[in-house]
Amino acid sequence: MRNARYRPATEALHAGEDIDPVTGAASAGIVTSVSYKPKEGAKVFSAHDYSPEMGFNYIRWGSPTVRALEERIAALENTEDAVAFASGMAANTAVMLDRLKAGDHAVFGNVCYPGVAEFAHDTLPKFGVKVDFVDPSNLSEVEAAVKKGTKLVFVETPANPILRLCDLAAISKIAHAKGAEVAVDSTFATPVATNPAALGVDFVIHSLTKFLNGHGDVLGGAVAGTKEKLRTLRGETRIHYGQNLGAFEAWLTLRGLQTLFLRMEAHQRNALTLASFLEQHPKVERVLYPGLASHPQHDLAKRQMKNFGGVLSFRLKGGERAAQTALAKTRLIVNAVSLGKSKSLIYFISTTELQKASFRLGPQDLAKYREWAGDGVIRFSVGLEDVEDLQDELNRILG
Numbered sequence: 492m493r494n495a496r497y498r499p500a501t502e503a504l505h506a507g508e509d510i511d512p513v514t515g516a517a518s519a520g521i522v523t524s525v526s527y528k529p530k531e532g533a534k535v536f537s538a539h540d541y542s543p544e545m546g547f548n549y550i551r552w553g554s555p556t557v558r559a560l561e562e563r564i565a566a567l568e569n570t571e572d573a574v575a576f577a578s579g580m581a582a583n584t585a586v587m588l589d590r591l592k593a594g595d596h597a598v599f600g601n602v603c604y605p606g607v608a609e610f611a612h613d614t615l616p617k618f619g620v621k622v623d624f625v626d627p628s629n630l631s632e633v634e635a636a637v638k639k640g641t642k643l644v645f646v647e648t649p650a651n652p653i654l655r656l657c658d659l660a661a662i663s664k665i666a667h668a669k670g671a672e673v674a675v676d677s678t679f680a681t682p683v684a685t686n687p688a689a690l691g692v693d694f695v696i697h698s699l700t701k702f703l704n705g706h707g708d709v710l711g712g713a714v715a716g717t718k719e720k721l722r723t724l725r726g727e728t729r730i731h732y733g734q735n736l737g738a739f740e741a742w743l744t745l746r747g748l749q750t751l752f753l754r755m756e757a758h759q760r761n762a763l764t765l766a767s768f769l770e771q772h773p774k775v776e777r778v779l780y781p782g783l784a785s786h787p788q789h790d791l792a793k794r795q796m797k798n799f800g801g802v803l804s805f806r807l808k809g810g811e812r813a814a815q816t817a818l819a820k821t822r823l824i825v826n827a828v829s830l831g832k833s834k835s836l837i838y839f840i841s842t843t844e845l846q847k848a849s850f851r852l853g854p855q856d857l858a859k860y861r862e863w864a865g866d867g868v869i870r871f872s873v874g875l876e877d878v879e880d881l882q883d884e885l886n887r888i889l890g
């Protein structure tokens with residue numbers, strides 16, 4: 492493994508994909524073999540001893556196409572290494588299962604991807620892990636929650652679905668001062684916007700399902716960090732829980748990544764145009780997009796993000812009912828879950844439902860959440876369509 496040789500947009504095309512020494516092929520192939528003849532002298536008895544430098548032996552330990560993707564993600568995050576997983580959830584939970592054990596204490600951001608929130612609320616306590624939830628945009632809350640002996644601080648920025656940010660450099664400083672490690676789910680940011688490892692974060696987590704693959708046809712995840720921090724994540728947690736990515740998914744993601752920088756530029760351009768348009772629209776109550784001057788943390792966004800991303804959230808003056816009426820009229824923009832693909836997706840996320848199912852905020856935090864989101868937000872993953880067609884569609888559905 493190596494650190495990045497070229498600028499990130501170049502690495503997005505090349506890292507992990509060298510000319511095949513046997514066939515001369517200039518594009519990555521898909522290797523699906525389960526077994527590999529070990530390199531001479533390679534110790535292949537226990538997964539605990541495994542490192543990618545030993546070559547390949549059994550597909551669950553590692554395989555060539557997946558390894559190529561890991562090298563590319565590490566290059567994009569400018570970290571020593573990366574480990575690929577079968578999904579973004581697998582990547583997130585692997586970090587928790589790898590770093591936490593019974594009796595440990597962890598601090599989680601209280602607004603994030605619902606699957607992660609539910610795992611932290613429901614599953615970690617089953618393993619005897621004590622979890623506290625904070626608003627990570629408030630550094631004094633983080634400072635108060637991280638105690639001596641806290642093992643992990645886990646945040647997401649921008650956080651789903653309200654695009655609240657947190658200051659990764661400041662949080663890393665607070666956590667490290669008390670001996671805790673920091674993990675960030677950087678799915679919404681992508682490596683185009685932010686390289687969290689450079690800000691001190693120990694585990695940089697991505698759902699490849701979103702912008703990194705970018706075409707809405709792959710489920711995958713990855714964690715980037717130092718070789719040492721990823722050693723047990725690869726050699727024990729992933730191999731023994733069996734959360735591996737498939738070769739075909741790795742290959743599609745390698746292809747998707749080739750256009751990551753171009754796509755993010757276009758996602759941002761369209762999102763900024765439509766965020767400004769929605770902000771002026773008489774039926775719209777509020778727009779949340781890190782690239783808007785009206786975002787409460789726009790200064791932090793400018794400092795921490797080189798690209799403001801492709802997701803915006805907004806709410807209508809008529810509340811939930813108006814949102815449902817508008818979304819029922821969509822034709823071009825698909826009214827469905829997920830985000831970060833080439834084509835636009837839009838979805839209503841009710842505050843009441845999300846609180847009940849996933850976030851379970853206390854009264855004070857719920858009041859803060861409602862200040863941002865009201866009864867709910869329309870999450871809009873802005874695609875690469877001609878922005879005028881998207882604007883026409885918004886005009887029509889808001890009618």
Ligand SMILES: *Cc1c(COP(=O)(O)O)cnc(C)c1O
Nearest residue numbers: 578579580604676678698700711
């Ligand atoms: C989608 C998503 C996940 C989960 O990823 P999957 O690939 O669906 O398992 C985790 N975090 C964030 C921020 C996401 O958007």
